[in-house]
Amino acid sequence: MKSFKIPRTTVERLPIYYRALLGMEKREIEVISSQALGERTGIPSAQVRKDLSYYGEFGRRGVGYEVSILRRHLQKILGLERDWPMVIVGAGNLGRALVNYQGFLRHGLEVRAVFDSDPRVIGTYIHNLRVEGPEIMEQRIQEEEAHLGIIAVPAEAAQEVADRLITAGIRGIWNFSPEHLRVPQEVILRNEDLSVGLMALIYHLNYSIDRGD
């Protein structure tokens, strides 16, 4: 099961299937075809089958996939059976929004600590979490056994924050700053600079409007 090379595009689609299946489970749909799952997610059915086939044979020919079984397989494949304690650095607008982000709790993910360097922000509460000062970051990361760090600080501070997170034991970084971070190869880095997404959208919008359609 899964030791040969899996396309990174496939990995990006697994969460989409997983979410769709959670929704179907809630609505008590028991069996679903690759075609129907594809329609619900906007992914062609051949792609759905191929993606799943990298991890095993989860369906029954002539029938389809049993929703709850497939959902549990994906939960395991995605690593969502473990807890993933997280810390957030930066309690600005975005950092605060992420602390309370419903998408986390729904998947059993929890923010355990939030740090900020601004003395006016330290000591305030977000939800029921106290914003802490940067000097205790290392200690708190170890206490919480956090492996995952979210960077929501300005570009200028991002590399230094990344370095400190990694030294403190963080293994995966979700980087919302626009800075290109240098990290050791064993650290998993994901960039989520929102303005990149917006600019790409505007690019398409601009040409669409120019074309007059």
Next chain:
Amino acid sequence: MKSFKIPRTTVERLPIYYRALLGMEKREIEVISSQALGERTGIPSAQVRKDLSYYGEFGRRGVGYEVSILRRHLQKILGLERDWPMVIVGAGNLGRALVNYQGFLRHGLEVRAVFDSDPRVIGTYIHNLRVEGPEIMEQRIQEEEAHLGIIAVPAEAAQEVADRLITAGIRGIWNFSPEHLRVPQEVILRNEDLSVGLMALIYHLNYSIDRGD
């Protein structure tokens, strides 16, 4: 200039170059090679040259690219010379964060209206913007001549919001909900469900830790 087919991956990288160039301009770097721009962005130099070549010849052989000239070209290519008035639907944590998102203003982008259906939220202020009720969405979109709508509502409400935005004249949708939206083909849709990103990160983190590296 640009009528044949440009890879979508290229379009995703243009904002990254643009941001990097803005930073260099600020630091008064005048000329940059594809190699140096690549190092600053984590993109191979051959890729940088190829991406730019789809839009014209912006460099000088043996010399490199003049930072301010290339930056202006990218600004135009990305459509950032126009104003793009935006509206946000959903004044929850994420919606509020996006209203104040520094990444917008820095690129001349402005949120002109925010809507929410919760009567306890309507009338409150985010920054200096009053949260308005959904019944005046259509009118306000037309007043502001907004072409771009941001959806930051729960999954259940997302499709209905999208339909109303489109009817009111919105041409591009930035969808932060996990819902797969059905939109007419002339509408530009970009999905930015953050939990997808997080789950993909956890997938890699999980296997990285299993491998013990």
Next chain:
DNA sequence: TAGATTGTTAATCGATTAACAATC
């Protein structure tokens, strides 16, 4: 002229899609 770096071609690599035998 010598050294540097672009713009572009061609080769390589990777992902998607179509099609169908297997099988429920």
Next chain:
DNA sequence: TAGATTGTTAATCGATTAACAATC
């Protein structure tokens, strides 16, 4: 058995990378 749908192969399509002639 007839109809449906998977899992997988092979063909197609698209993106990246290497290499180098053009040229500053």
